Amino acid sequence: MLEIRDLAKHHKLGRVAVPALDGVTLRVARGQFVALYGPSGSGKTTLVNLIVGLRIAPDRGSVKVDGRDVAAMSRKEGDEYRLHHLGVIGHPGILQPGATAVGAASVRLRMGDVRHADRAIVPLLQRLGLGDRLHHKVEQLSMGERQRVVIALALSTGPQLVVADEPTGSLDTENSRKVLALLRDLCRERHVALLLATHDPEAVEFADEVLELRDGRLGAYAADRSPVLAESSPPD
Ligand SMILES: Nc1ncnc2c1ncn2[C@@H]1O[C@H](COP(=O)(O)OP(=O)(O)OP(=O)(O)O)[C@@H](O)[C@H]1O
Ligand SMILES: [Mg+2]
Numbered sequence: 001m002l003e004i005r006d007l008a009k010h011h012k013l014g015r016v017a018v019p020a021l022d023g024v025t026l027r028v029a030r031g032q033f034v035a036l037y038g039p040s041g042s043g044k045t046t047l048v049n050l051i052v053g054l055r056i057a058p059d060r061g062s063v064k065v066d067g068r069d070v071a072a073m074s075r076k077e078g079d080e081y082r083l084h085h086l087g088v089i090g091h092p093g094i095l096q097p098g099a100t101a102v103g104a105a106s107v108r109l110r111m112g113d114v115r116h117a118d119r120a121i122v123p124l125l126q127r128l129g130l131g132d133r134l135h136h137k138v139e140q141l142s143m144g145e146r147q148r149v150v151i152a153l154a155l156s157t158g159p160q161l162v163v164a165d166e167p168t169g170s171l172d173t174e175n176s177r178k179v180l181a182l183l184r185d186l187c188r189e190r191h192v193a194l195l196l197a198t199h200d201p202e203a204v205e206f207a208d209e210v211l212e213l214r215d216g217r218l219g220a221y222a223a224d225r226s227p228v229l230a231e232s233s234p235p236d
Contacts, residue, residue, distance in 0.1 A: 001193035002028040002051070002161050006061035008216075009046055020046035022216040023061070028193040030160060033184055035204040036197045037221055038213030044197035047213070048165045051195070052088060053078055065161055083112055087154030087192075089164035089183070092146035095138045095153070101125060101145075102134050105152035112157055124152045128182055144175035151183055155190070162187055164196045168203055180206045 007024040010017045020043045028034045038044050049056050051063050053070035063070045065085060073081060082088075095104040102118050105125055109117035125134055128148040133141060141149065147167060154162055164183065168176035180196075184206050187194040196207060204210045210221035 001030045001066060002026075002195060003064040003067075004047075004051075004061070005064070007047070007050060007058050007063065008060040009043075009050060009056075009058050011046070020216055021050075021058075024213070024216070024218050025061075026211060026218060028161070028195050030193050031188055031191040032209070033187060033194040033196070033207045035207035035210045035221075036195060036213055036218075037199070037201070037204050037210055038197070039199055042199075042213040043216040044199075044213060045165055046216075048088070048163050048195075048197055051161075051163050052082065052086065054082065083108060084157050085159050085161060087157070087159040087162040089150055089154045089162060089167045091166070091169065092138075092143060092150050095146060095149060097138060100135045100137055101130055101141060101149050101152075104138050105149050105156060108153060108157050121152060121156055124155060125149070127186070128152055142175075143170050144179060147171060147175070147179050148182065151179070151186070155186060155192070158190075159192065161193045162195070164194070164198075166198055166200075167196070168198070168200060173202065176200070176203065 004024055004026050007021050009021045010019045024047060036044060050058055051070065057071045065081065096107060102121055102125065106117040106121040109120055114120055122134065125131065128151060130145060130148055133145055138146060168179055171179060180203055196203065198204060212219050212221040
């Protein structure tokens with residue numbers, strides 16, 4: 001479903017070239033959950049943005065979704081890809097302020113001209129445990145609930161690929177686990193390819209496969225060490 005080959009990208013900061021990705025190759029099949037573990041600045045968001053493909057293109061290499069090169073899509077194809085084939089899960093701050101859970105989660109359905117979008121989104125919100133929060137405004141929901149609305153929004157149009165960039169960044173451990181388990185189960189049930197970018201070693205435990213990104217390069221994940229503890233513990 002997702003096939004990334006030799007992907008490289010640098011950002012321009014004035015005259016300075018800031019390297020972000022340097023030859024990343026990975027695949028995610030339908031129904032598979034791959035976690036991309038990496039510290040801050042390792043290139044996770046750059047990779048996610050290249051998958052989204054809006055106003056950014058690789059220096060080298062390619063991102064293919066269902067065999068189609070994202071950077072080669074026309075504007076119309078890209079819009080259609082982002083609305084129907086891809087779901088992006090980011091921070092709850094993307095939710096429309098003042099909207100209810102139903103209204104905020106059905107935005108993409110309405111963009112796709114789905115009739116009765118408000119009604120169509122309800123079963124998904126219920127599946128995400130928000131059945132008794134449907135008419136709460138976004139501001140009246142807890143962070144964990146808002147994050148579940150973001151998941152509903154991403155999955156609403158039936159994408160085959162979902163990318164999540166630090167989806168649990170603003171959640172406590174218990175809510176993180178709940179959100180990740182729901183995301184994993186929903187993607188599995190729907191045969192969606194799921195790529196999760198995170199610096200949280202607990203989050204990667206939910207994935208089928210974990211890869212580690214360091215300075216824009218991909219390697220094997222060393223599951224038996226805790227990078228957070230390793231970096232903060234004093235030497236013997
Ligand atoms: N728009 C930009 N202009 C210049 N440099 C950038 C830009 N975006 C990212 N970078 C740099 O590219 C590198 C990768 O950044 P990226 O945001 O992809 O990392 P990340 O893994 O998502 O980090 P974090 O965990 O903090 O979100 C970093 O060195 C960052 O400073
Ligand atoms: Mg990031």
